[in-house]
Amino acid sequence: MxxxxxxxxxxxxxxxxxxxxxxxxxxxxxxxxxxxxxxxxxxxxxxxxxxxxxxxxxxxxxxxxxxxxxxxxxxxxxxxxxxxxxxxxxxxxxxxxxxxxxxxxxxxxTKSVISLLLGIALDRKLIASLDEPVTKYFPEYSDVKSAGWDRITLRHLLKMSSGLQWDENLPWNDKNDEWHLVYDADPLRYVFQKPFVFEPGTFFTYNGGGTDLLGKVIEKALGxxxxxxxxxxxxxxxxxxxxxxxxxxxxxxxxxxxxxxxxxxxxxxxxxxxxxxxxxxxxxxxxxxxxxxxxxxxxxxxxxxxxxxxxxxxxxxxxxxxxxxxxxxxxxxxxxxxxxxxxxxxxxxxxxxxxxxxxxxxxxxxxxxxxxxxxxxxxxxxx
CATH class of the missing domain: 3.40.710.10 (DD-peptidase/beta-lactamase superfamily)
Known part of the structure; x- marks a missing residue:
């Protein structure tokens, strides 16, 4: 049995x-x-x-x-x-x-709820497309973004395939990327400074920083x-x-x-x-x-x-x-x-x-x- x-x-x-x-x-x-x-x-x-x-x-x-x-x-x-x-x-x-x-x-x-909110914003034409570049919404980080960010779209963040170097499985200290979302004075700056290690759209890498960016995109689009x-x-x-x-x-x-x-x-x-x-x-x-x-x-x-x-x-x-x-x-x-x-x-x-x-x-x-x-x-x- x-x-x-x-x-x-x-x-x-x-x-x-x-x-x-x-x-x-x-x-x-x-x-x-x-x-x-x-x-x-x-x-x-x-x-x-x-x-x-x-x-x-x-x-x-x-x-x-x-x-x-x-x-x-x-x-x-x-x-x-x-x-x-x-x-x-x-x-x-x-x-x-x-x-x-x-x-x-x-x-x-919470991440799944952010996805629903993004869908509602798209339904209402408050956001034009998932293929918009993420950097369109964050000109304030143009001086610190790592090479490759101009190719990253909302779609990449949504399915966690940006290719960004990111690891939330490390011990809970400053080597764990999620730790920086919690403690850094400007966590989005930290996200934009991270290097890319994969071609966008090819591999899944769990990344809460990408979801935080999506939430901020919704805020910026709606004001x-x-x-x-x-x-x-x-x-x-x-x-x-x-x-x-x-x-x-x-x-x-x-x-x-x-x-x-x-x-x-x-x-x-x-x-x-x-x-x-x-x-x-x-x-x-x-x-x-x-x-x-x-x-x-x-x-x-x-x-x-x-x-x-x-x-x-x-x-x-x-x-x-x-x-x-x-x-x-x-x-x-x-x-x-x-x-x-x-x-x-x-x-x-x-x-x-x-x-x-x-x-x-x-x-x-x-x-x-x-x-x-x-x-x-x-x-x-x-x-």
Missing amino acids: RPHIVALAAVLAFIPLHARAEQADCGAPATLEDGWTIAKPDEMGLDGARLCAIAERLRATNANVHGVVIVRGGKLVFEQYFAGFDEPWGRDAGRYEFDATTLHDMRSV TRIDSFANEVLFKPLGITEWQLKDYRNGKTAMASGLRLRPRDAAKIGQLVLAKGEWQGRRIVSAEWIAESIKPRLQATNMFGGLFYYGHQWWIGRTLVNDREVRWVAGVGLGGQRLIIVPEHDLVVMVTQGLYSNGRQGQATHDLLANFILPAVRVENAR
Whole structure:
């Protein structure tokens, strides 16, 4: 028997059949009048009893997961929260309680939101084209930019293929390029001074500096702060009233990683992508932009062992379930923040976690997807 099946059987066996029936309401979402229609898993073609085993699995694996939110068919069907260690942006590390109203760091899921905002700006003709040169928006750095910058377009930054020398995997000090985004008085100057080591458009290199540049391009094109734009064109239309976009230690807006949302509000972002740019019948971003954003562009060869592809600030991957691959799209953030969109099954999953310096971060999401959530989809209801 396969190891993941053995593990699942052990968890399910731990819960007697009569007890599973008593847990029918486990994970029942809170009623917050925030725009979500709430339904039971079984009403939306999900095996509720199987989802009820999630909490025990998380306890057994000590995954430090803080929240699990599941949406099926555009309805919120499952929501569970757990106390655990966290390192919230700007607050002391320690043990925190979480519930449906608690904001949580999204970390680099922020990058996927920047992609949506860029798409909205393009839809509104506020930015002409992805093929515009980045330097058009930053004449103030013309005296320091390294050779090669004039060839770099917004498209290169969007799919992280600028060819810039950049490494966020080094120890957290001034050798790690992300460190300079956090601490340098002028982090964009640091980005423009970096040399190029690859031909633009050829290789994926994870680069938060490029996302910060994209966010600044949006601000310059609009003549307003990105948080004001985000609130007007994205968050308010989605009914998201509580959110934060934090600053780095240097006081600059953390456009690559500073977003804080309630997990059920983050799931709205996923539902927006799943519905090809619409939220409850309202068009927020064009279907064309969504399609272009989640199309695989490059093999992410230097991240996660090369298992994933990269689109326009979105990850594309797959999970093996019952001998069949199921494709998904994801926003991925440090610590285990995972926003998963599964078009084939009309499904959105948001998981928050607190393993910021742990190599196991994110593993819990893939375990839950493969062994609990995707197997819970009833075949007759699957798309």
